[in-house]
Amino acid sequence: MIIQKFGGTSVANAIAMRAVLSIVQRDISRRPIVVLSACSGATNDLIALVEYAAKGDRNSVQKSITAIRERHLALCRELIYASDRLTTVVESINVLCTELSVYCEGVALLGECTPRSIAYSSAMGELLSSTIFAAYAQSEGIPAVFADARKFMRTDDTFLGGVVDRSALRILAEEYVVKPLLDGGIIITQGFIGSDSIGRTTTLGRGGSDYSAALLGAAIHAEEIQIWTDVSGIASTDPRRIASAFTIPFMSFAEARELAYYGAKVLHPETILPAVEMGITVKVLNTFAPENEGTTILPHNDKNGTGFRGITMKEHCLHLTLAVGPNESASVINQSLHVLEQHGYPIYALLSSEGNCIVLTTGNDEHVRDLLEVSGVRVQIQPCDMLCVVGPNVRSLSEAQLQSNVALCQAALSQGILSVMFGHSPVGIIIITSLGEGKEMLTILHKVLHTLTFPS
Ligand code: ADP
Ligand code: ASP
Ligand code: MG
Secondary structure, X not given: OEEEEEOHHHHOOHHHHHHHHHHHHHOHHHOEXXXXXXXXXXXXXXXXXXXXXXXXOHHHHXXXXXXXXXXXXXXXXXXXXXXXXXXXXXXHHHHHHHXXXXXXXXXXXXXXOOHHHHHHHHHHHHHHHHHHHHHHHHHOOOOEEEOOXXXXXXXXXXXXXXXXXXXXXXXXXXXXXXXXXXXXXXXXXXXXXXXXXXXXXXXXXXXXXXXXXXXXXXXXXXXXXXXXXXXXXXXXOOOOOOOXXXXXXXXXXXXXXXXXXXXXXXXXXXXXXXXXXXXXXXXXXXXXXOOOOOEEEEOOOOOOOOOOOEEEEEEEEEEEEEEEOOOOOOHHHHHHHHHHHHOOOOOOEXXXXXXXXXXXXXXXXXXXXXXXXXXXXXXXXXXXXXXEEEOOOHHHHHHHHHHHOOHHHHHXXXXXXXXXXXXXXOOEEEXXXXXXXXXXXXXXXXXXXXXXXXXX
């Protein structure tokens, strides 16, 4: 059994869905379980829709539902030729869109946009794409079985970031996934969505389909989890930013997680965890170039390796310098860190000394200032960009390089680096630049990385 997860761009249109089907067919003997995202852009449209409804803007709701319906119906017509099958799937799409329309009327009457209604609306994206893909696969002679993930992806009632009950998932996946698979079916299901114990629709959070794939893979002991996207694996940096980015053929779980945490959008960070625990191989592959090897994520670090695996950048971060006020004790620093965490501000890196602390986070600077001043620290906030260089032994390598003043250091210093910090894991170093300088720094550092060897 393998999990094949396809992201939004892989199901965005008929050409992409055809590419997906040929990948599924190629691996059919490995018993694929196909986990699909919504067509790209659909989740955003569905969230906007429910927001219009809450404002009572029925005009925009109807326009938007018509556009969503038309987009999906056009896909059906392009993919499915047999008229009886086409009629059936068109009916299913119409039923989903009508349900959505009725639901939005309810939201309009209540006049409020709750997490529950956003979850309900956004889940429609995955339901629509998977309904179409299952019908298309069947029309091409594949024994596709549609499985509604809400039957097995049991979560708590945090509607927009449901915590999955993994023991319930193991039991339910046996019934709704493994059994039909062993009966000879190819499972087509949704990423991102689940339901709570009383059947209300929940989601695992934006970008959550990768997480769904990993959780399901772990629950059924899949032999491999394949994350199919629009790039050939995890690259040395975001290929949309730097065209010369190159695929890293192998990297450890820790490195992939570090890259994801610090902004490589290609993987949802939590994807890694369930797979790590089970020692399952995760591959990141390109739907539009399936012959490419992509990236294989290995369970362990390459202890002997040196060099870099990649570099990420997040713009608009906040570099906070906290100091203990005149009549305060040093514990106010701990309290203020706690306050930041409680309010959902990530602590990307931390450097502390007696009575002082530097924290790297992201969010609204005014809100951060208000929160911290109440907790009694003096705070200086500098907007910044943050880069993270990832690789095995990267810290010792960077130290040596910083000391001997070689390329990495020169590149960094010439761009007005604010500080170099360590994050939570030993495989990354964080470089902070003034706001707006991150891009330039990324370009320079990526060029430098090109000249270093990448052990596998
Ligand atoms: P999907 O819709 O398949 O889930 P995403 O848009 O979530 O795809 O993730 C794929 C995108 O991640 C790529 O198109 C790429 O622009 C971006 N990305 C960011 N950093 C990296 C990286 N280091 N390697 C590869 N892709 C990256
Ligand atoms: N469709 C969802 C989103 O756009 C989940 C995903 O694609 O992973 O966030
Ligand atoms: Mg994604």
